[in-house]
Amino acid sequence: AARGGVAGETVANARLRAPQALRMQERAVTAEDHEIIARQAAPSVRRVRCLPAADGPGAVRVLVVPDAVPDDDGRVRFEQLIPSDQVLAAITGALDERRLIGTRLVVEPPVYQGVTVVARLTAPAAVADRVRATALAALYDHLDPLHGGPDGTGWPFGRPVQYGEVFGVLQRAVGDVLVEDIRLFPADPVTGRRGTPVDRVDIGAGALVFPYQHQVVVTAEPEARG
Numbered sequence: 001a002a003r004g005g006v007a008g009e010t011v012a013n014a015r016l017r018a019p020q021a022l023r024m025q026e027r028a029v030t031a032e033d034h035e036i037i038a039r040q041a042a043p044s045v046r047r048v049r050c051l052p053a054a055d056g057p058g059a060v061r062v063l064v065v066p067d068a069v070p071d072d073d074g075r076v077r078f079e080q081l082i083p084s085d086q087v088l089a090a091i092t093g094a095l096d097e098r099r100l101i102g103t104r105l106v107v108e109p110p111v112y113q114g115v116t117v118v119a120r121l122t123a124p125a126a127v128a129d130r131v132r133a134t135a136l137a138a139l140y141d142h143l144d145p146l147h148g149g150p151d152g153t154g155w156p157f158g159r160p161v162q163y164g165e166v167f168g169v170l171q172r173a174v175g176d177v178l179v180e181d182i183r184l185f186p187a188d189p190v191t192g193r194r195g196t197p198v199d200r201v202d203i204g205a206g207a208l209v210f211p212y213q214h215q216v217v218v219t220a221e222p223e224a225r226g
Helices: 011-024 031-041 083-096 123-140 164-172
Strands: 044-051 059-066 104-108 111-123 178-187 207-211 215-220
Touching: 031 044, 031 059, 031 083, 059 083, 083 104, 111 123, 111 164, 123 164, 123 215, 164 178
Parallel strands: 059 104, 111 207, 111 215
Antiparallel strands: 044 059, 111 178
């Protein structure tokens, strides 16, 4: 039996693609054109973002995020978010054929800003393990670059991670459980280095967040005395 590959294009997707192809006339002019051509060249990618490059006018960065299957714990590993050389080459080739004369292309993965959330909660001892698991799942889900963010379609490029938003996500997830304290730390998912606690982790315009080694401590509530 065959393995790998991708599913054939659906009729619904073809109907959406046809007007885009006609509008582009097989040329990459706008940022959207570059993104459409990139997706056509590598249907397995999850997200594509086109931005002006920093090295002057006429330079374009195309940021590629591959799709990834979470592990058994529901989390995506960092290395799964780096596109393969073959995917980058396929997108580069397709864009190079359609780019405007003089346009310089850079096709690469985005920068990933790691964020570690350390939270302290208080809950009845009987439910402490469940509360901790729920809190961790909420944090990883919300800060997920593929499926997280406010609308569940992936963390937006360049969107900062802020204390108030994370606190709200955590409090909604655990319900009546008391969230005692939350701290945000910028982190490097490659080296594992963690910075000092902040109220806001800024994310560059061409960057995405990566949830890195969150920690949740659940303290048992003192038992009421009769």
